[in-house]
Amino acid sequence: MSARVTVLLVDDHAVVREGYRRLLEVSGGITVVGEACSAAEAYQMFCILTPDVAVMDISLPGVSGIEALRRILTHQPKARVLMFSMYEDAIFVRRALDAGAAGYLTKAAAPRVMVEAVATVASGRRFLSPDVAQALALRPVGAERATPDVLSAREFEVLKLLAEGCSVNQIAQQLGVNPKTVSNHQSSIRQKLGAETATQLLRAALRLGLIPPL
Amino acid sequence: MSARVTVLLVDDHAVVREGYRRLLEVSGGITVVGEACSAAEAYQMFCILTPDVAVMDISLPGVSGIEALRRILTHQPKARVLMFSMYEDAIFVRRALDAGAAGYLTKAAAPRVMVEAVATVASGRRFLSPDVAQALALRPVGAERATPDVLSAREFEVLKLLAEGCSVNQIAQQLGVNPKTVSNHQSSIRQKLGAETATQLLRAALRLGLIPPL
DNA sequence: ATGTGCCTGGGAATTCTTCCCGATACACGT
């Protein structure tokens, strides 16, 4: 085999990161060289450490893992990022892959699969955990865009933050755009989802799994 | 120190369980003697293995971790169960403790805190992770009614309708008052609950049980 | 009687939303 694989772990829960670190490191060929707990930190650390693979939780507070993935790929086009999530819905998988993820793994997968996934991604190939592959196979192309996919990536992002309780101004600051833009996004989101009130917007976000159930 | 501590891990994600297992076992004094991925399995395995401590994720598919906790305690009143969750809201903590949990730990806690928590719970004491303790301390006793009581009856009613997705105008019509009045009520509700955004208002209503969970 | 708190709304200032518009950028098929 080749040299050891270096990994950057991105998850907002410290205990979870530590668990993954140990899980990966006992495998023998993997070294976790860094950890990050947010999208911003993930981007910075990736640029500094240039790990072979980033293992990133898809649901981070504020800016999502997918957005973090995009930012990394913008500046490091050759980055190998393995997305990791509790969601196995085809919609999430597709968004992750569309955004350029090198692999997608669910937390329901067997532990050794995670090691295998990192190794596969590090070697330049793509990796999908079996359950995910099945979910995708069952809905070939565009099947899942019955309702949810009418939202664009940015709209997704804005909806997530709105559902988390952020104000338009906070979102604008976090995404680095004009509040007016966020407001305009919100309008189109509401129209696309048919959400007149904030409640309906939140329900939609819950349906899409953008935020954990309350 | 005393003998090794035996632990039953309960979480619906295999990878997560494996991570925790490694995290706990390298500490030296802890042995994970079993794993379960559902409430039913947790109960069965607890009865068979009689571990010193069960570490249980609060959010399990189907029957929740708290319900699993209750079932275990019904038949094994001396069971020591450490609840483990990504939520640090006081309401979750209180429910867990009311149900008889020996401790509550958030996933945001530092990794070694988990080891400490297991050891503390095994020794017969209770354990709360620092962030959780703080959340509870801020709302001492009967905390869950500290907030709602400041709302007047009318405000309560308006909040309920708002949370159900009604517009201000609809509410005004339903209550037979001027929309302006409803709007004014809403303002004071927001102020009293500290809700900046519509979403936060909704979450408050959920916390107060004004509407069924989404 | 008097104070207190709630429900009710008006008025004015402010902020947000909506709808329409154009600019830029990027991907895609021809």
Place this chain on the structure above:
DNA sequence: ACGTGTATCGGGAAGAATTCCCAGGCACAT
């Protein structure tokens, strides 16, 4: 290379909602 489509970003203006301050009517307790 070129047009086409789409996403993102924002400006402008009209309209709607929110906030803050205020005040009358009412119930209720001291």
